[in-house]
Amino acid sequence: MNRFAALLDRLAYEPRRLGKLALLETYFRETPDPDRGWALAAMTGALSFKHAKAGLIRNLAAERTDPVLFGLSYDFVGDLAETVALMWPADEARANAELSITDVVEGLNTIPKDELPARVADWLDRLDENGRWALLKLITGALRIGVSARLTRTALAQFGGKSADEIENVWHADAPPYTHIFAWLEGRAEAPSTATLTRFYPPMLSHPIEPEEFAPLDPAKFSAEWKWDGIRVQAAAGRDASGKPVARLYSRTGEDISKSFPDLVASFAFDAVLDGELLIRREDRVQDFNTLQQRLNRKSVTPKLIAEFPAFIRCYDILALGDDDLRALPFIERRVKLEAFIEQHPFAPIDLSPLIPFATWGALTNARADPAAGGAGVDAEAVEGVMIKRRDAPYLAGRPKGYWFKWKRDPMVIDAVLMYAQRGSGKRSSFYSDYTFGVWTEAGELAPVGKAYFGFTDEELIELDKFVRNNTTNRFGPVREVTHTKTKGLVLEVAFEGLQRSTRHKSGIAMRFPRISRIRWDKAPRDADTLEDVSKFLGHAAEKPAGA
Amino acid sequence: MQPAQILHPRPEGLYCPLADLYIDPVRPVARALVTHGHSDHARAGHGAVLATADTLAIMEARYGADFAGSQQALAYGEKLTLNGARFSLHSAGHVLGSAQAAVEADGCRIVVSGDYKRQPDPTCAPFEIVPCDVFISEATFALPVFNHPSAEHEVRKLLASVAMFPERAHIVGAYALGKAQRVMAELRRCDWDKPIFVHGALMELTELYRARGVDLGDVRHVETAPKSFYAGAIVLCPPGALQTPWVRRFPDPVTAVASGWMRIRARARQQGVELPLVISDHADWRDLQRTILDTGAGEIWITHGEADALAHWCETQGLKAKALHLVGYGDEEEPSAA
Numbered sequence: 001m002n003r004f005a006a007l008l009d010r011l012a013y014e015p016r017r018l019g020k021l022a023l024l025e026t027y028f029r030e031t032p033d034p035d036r037g038w039a040l041a042a043m044t045g046a047l048s049f050k051h052a053k054a055g056l057i058r059n060l061a062a063e064r065t066d067p068v069l070f071g072l073s074y075d076f077v078g079d080l081a082e083t084v085a086l087m088w089p090a091d092e093a094r095a096n097a098e099l100s101i102t103d104v105v106e107g108l109n110t111i112p113k114d115e116l117p118a119r120v121a122d123w124l125d126r127l128d129e130n131g132r133w134a135l136l137k138l139i140t141g142a143l144r145i146g147v148s149a150r151l152t153r154t155a156l157a158q159f160g161g162k163s164a165d166e167i168e169n170v171w172h173a174d175a176p177p178y179t180h181i182f183a184w185l186e187g188r189a190e191a192p193s194t195a196t197l198t199r200f201y202p203p204m205l206s207h208p209i210e211p212e213e214f215a216p217l218d219p220a221k222f223s224a225e226w227k228w229d230g231i232r233v234q235a236a237a238g239r240d241a242s243g244k245p246v247a248r249l250y251s252r253t254g255e256d257i258s259k260s261f262p263d264l265v266a267s268f269a270f271d272a273v274l275d276g277e278l279l280i281r282r283e284d285r286v287q288d289f290n291t292l293q294q295r296l297n298r299k300s301v302t303p304k305l306i307a308e309f310p311a312f313i314r315c316y317d318i319l320a321l322g323d324d325d326l327r328a329l330p331f332i333e334r335r336v337k338l339e340a341f342i343e344q345h346p347f348a349p350i351d352l353s354p355l356i357p358f359a360t361w362g363a364l365t366n367a368r369a370d371p372a373a374g375g376a377g378v379d380a381e382a383v384e385g386v387m388i389k390r391r392d393a394p395y396l397a398g399r400p401k402g403y404w405f406k407w408k409r410d411p412m413v414i415d416a417v418l419m420y421a422q423r424g425s426g427k428r429s430s431f432y433s434d435y436t437f438g439v440w441t442e443a444g445e446l447a448p449v450g451k452a453y454f455g456f457t458d459e460e461l462i463e464l465d466k467f468v469r470n471n472t473t474n475r476f477g478p479v480r481e482v483t484h485t486k487t488k489g490l491v492l493e494v495a496f497e498g499l500q501r502s503t504r505h506k507s508g509i510a511m512r513f514p515r516i517s518r519i520r521w522d523k524a525p526r527d528a529d530t531l532e533d534v535s536k537f538l539g540h541a542a543e544k545p546a547g548a
Numbered sequence: 549m550q551p552a553q554i555l556h557p558r559p560e561g562l563y564c565p566l567a568d569l570y571i572d573p574v575r576p577v578a579r580a581l582v583t584h585g586h587s588d589h590a591r592a593g594h595g596a597v598l599a600t601a602d603t604l605a606i607m608e609a610r611y612g613a614d615f616a617g618s619q620q621a622l623a624y625g626e627k628l629t630l631n632g633a634r635f636s637l638h639s640a641g642h643v644l645g646s647a648q649a650a651v652e653a654d655g656c657r658i659v660v661s662g663d664y665k666r667q668p669d670p671t672c673a674p675f676e677i678v679p680c681d682v683f684i685s686e687a688t689f690a691l692p693v694f695n696h697p698s699a700e701h702e703v704r705k706l707l708a709s710v711a712m713f714p715e716r717a718h719i720v721g722a723y724a725l726g727k728a729q730r731v732m733a734e735l736r737r738c739d740w741d742k743p744i745f746v747h748g749a750l751m752e753l754t755e756l757y758r759a760r761g762v763d764l765g766d767v768r769h770v771e772t773a774p775k776s777f778y779a780g781a782i783v784l785c786p787p788g789a790l791q792t793p794w795v796r797r798f799p800d801p802v803t804a805v806a807s808g809w810m811r812i813r814a815r816a817r818q819q820g821v822e823l824p825l826v827i828s829d830h831a832d833w834r835d836l837q838r839t840i841l842d843t844g845a846g847e848i849w850i851t852h853g854e855a856d857a858l859a860h861w862c863e864t865q866g867l868k869a870k871a872l873h874l875v876g877y878g879d880e881e882e883p884s885a886a
Contacts, residue, residue, distance in 0.1 A: 012813060013816065013821065013822050013824070015820055015822060065692065066860075066861075068857075069692050069860065069861065072856060072857045072860075073691045073692055073693045076691055076693070076812075076854070077814070079814065082813055082814075083693060086692075086695075086811070087693045426814060427817070427818065429812065429814030429818075430812065430814065475856075
């Protein structure tokens with residue numbers, strides 16, 4: 001674990017991309033198989049252990065430490081693995097050279113559930129503080145070392161003298177600990193075969209656009225589609241070398257999510273790679289994101305869940321058809337092929353995302369303001385804006401400039417009063433960065449209506465944190481109550497994407513995607529909005545938004 | 549006499565009604581006792597100030613000669629009685645001149661620790677244990693995650709990095725009063741005999757330390773020079789200067805910060821630190837516990853920091869504890885208290 005722990009430690013503090021690449025490349029060069037492959041899998045989030053989870057670490061911490069002190073420490077540090085690594089009651093550092101990452105990964109995969117806690121505790125006793133941190137990070141998964149999957153591919157490319165796209169193309173043909181990919185990169189073997197057609201193409205992403213940026217753009221050169229509020233997926237299916245049908249569903253980042261959607265994948269009776277949005281359809285209409293989330297949040301996929309939340313893919317692009325890679329074709333030609341493809345596969349769980357007809361930007365503005373009348377019909381609740389795509393654009397990995405634009409619906413905005421604050425985690429560790437805010441009821445009291453933990457800059461965070469510390473009126477464990485009378489307190493402008501009735505919330509409403517859009521140092525709490533003001537947004541999710 | 553009759557918290561600070569005196573008041577008052585020179589404890593504008601001679605000199609350097617109406621120096625161990633309350637100062641090991649304040653009246657002794665540490669520090673007198681009935685402790689690092697390594701260990705880490713990157717400059721952010729001079733002295737103890745370069749903001753207090761007998765070797769003000777001049781150099785500056793264009797004059801700088809907060813990765817990363825050095829002038833978790841037990845006090849009051857955790861631990865030891873939640877104090881290195 002020494003070498004892996006040292007790598008993670010140095011990556012965590014290395015701010016420069018080139019520095020990170022150099023560290024990774026050196027590690028791949030100097031570390032033998034399968035250690036380097038397991039490390040790679042750990043850094044790309046490809047490892048998951050059936051029995052070794054965060055809960056196991058919590059239980060160990062509960063056995064070895066005072067629960068009150070553990071709770072306060074965790075609240076302060078904001079990271080479970082780091083908290084336990086720092087406060088684990090071990091004597092001075094012991095030699096941990098003999099314990100390799102491979103020993104640990106294999107152990108976590110094979111040791112029976114009831115023996116695992118004792119074994120992990122033994123490892124923790126044998127490791128120094130940095131080693132403990134690396135081990136616990138391996139178990140909890142979230143490494144937070146500022147290394148993206150794409151960066152690891154670039155480092156591998158540098159290491160093997162290939163391009164990052166070449167790595168991407170073969171990535172899914174091998175599995176941890178990636179010995180085949182490493183053999184190929186070292187010139188000892190052919191590239192892993194992608195003939196199984198379980199390929200994943202890095203998706204093309206869009207740039208946000210503002211109304212004033214449309215002027216120089218010629219509407220005749222662009223197509224528009226609805227921006228669906230689901231999850232971006234890639235559906236890949238075909239036959240492997242032996243002729244056996246194979247199918248996969250990938251997330252935007254290339255994570256294989258087939259297991260979460262067995263119903264979909266089983267019906268992929270085609271030979272193509274499709275790009276689209278995963279959505280839920282009930283009672284002949286596409287459901288909003290809140291409904292989709294109820295399926296996403298479940299651990300086990302039961303027949304009941306599938307029946308209750310039937311998923312499908314609304315397609316907007318086709319990247320490969322049979323053995324042909326279509327990505328170099330202009331958008332409009334791929335679109336013709338996509339339309340024909342959807343028509344030829346009436347029984348697959350896919351349909352076509354329609355184009356929005358428009359001749360001028362004004363017409364598109366109107367469609368965006370009222371999707372139901374603009375062509376989205378009963379599905380309007382699942383629309384979160386429009387996508388604008390250049391008709392002659394090839395399909396390019398990443399976020400190329402000038403081809404695809406997203407024009408999201410304007411958020412709804414209210415003025416609310418800060419009521420409680422809690423410390424954040426990760427990057428925001430130890431700052432009071434999670435804010436509960438409320439609006440006035442008819443009785444003249446504040447009712448909490450939501451919680452937000454982003455939307456502000458780092459400088460604003462320091463100001464907010466200072467305000468919380470200097471205006472604390474009460475403490476409930478990790479939560480601080482902040483002054484919130486009619487005249488004293490802090491008004492926050494909160495933006496959100498939709499409002500729903502909720503029985504789980506005291507105020508009776510739940511916000512979707514709330515964030516702090518402005519800090520109103522200039523306003524007194526009495527000038528904030530009322531529950532009645534806020535309730536006007538109920539059910540308005542897809543209609544003409546505030547301020548538009 | 550109840551302890552609360554001898555000392556109790558007020559918005560201005562801890563107040564002793566017998567002597568009509570505040571300890572480390574955060575607002576101007578008629579009479580103040582100041583434990584040490586950090587600006588959250590030592591403010592300008594009081595009527596009369598009682599402190600060690602070193603602390604008075606630091607206040608004068610920071611605020612000018614007229615920082616208070618009048619001043620009175622008290623040596624460590626010297627006693628002063630004000631209307632039945634007996635005051636004395638005892639070294640706290642925090643920074644040059646730092647003191648604990650003991651207040652005794654009617655057979656009850658209260659010790660106000662101010663900020664303190666137990667680790668050795670070549671730039672100031674070591675912490676003195678003063679037996680008392682009530683010990684008023686800070687709790688800046690009162691969580692079991694804080695186990696400070698030795699300063700020598702951390703300085704060796706810095707020197708190893710300097711050896712690894714001889715073409716780069718190492719810029720160490722260190723608080724201007726105490727931390728910067730301690731890092732210099734520790735570098736000398738680890739046989740770093742090259743000049744140590746410092747940002748202008750550190751010069752005055754560094755000169756003050758030297759004038760008051762602390763040997764720091766060859767310390768030079770950073771001057772305009774070609775980048776290559778600073779290859780392999782160690783440069784000290786206030787932590788705030790690390791994010792300014794000032795660092796661009798150095799060759800491919802490695803940014804380091806010397807602070808107890810560097811123990812927490814997210815803290816170090818929030819400040820863009822590449823080389824965290826866990827060097828603190830506050831007691832860590834074990835030293836806070838050790839000190840509380842050493843004083844023999846049956847009752848512990850906690851001024852600022854992680855008061856809940858320390859109070860909880862005191863209770864598990866059968867000690868009475870309460871958090872005073874004094875507002876206005878905090879480690880000046882903490883970004884949220886900046």
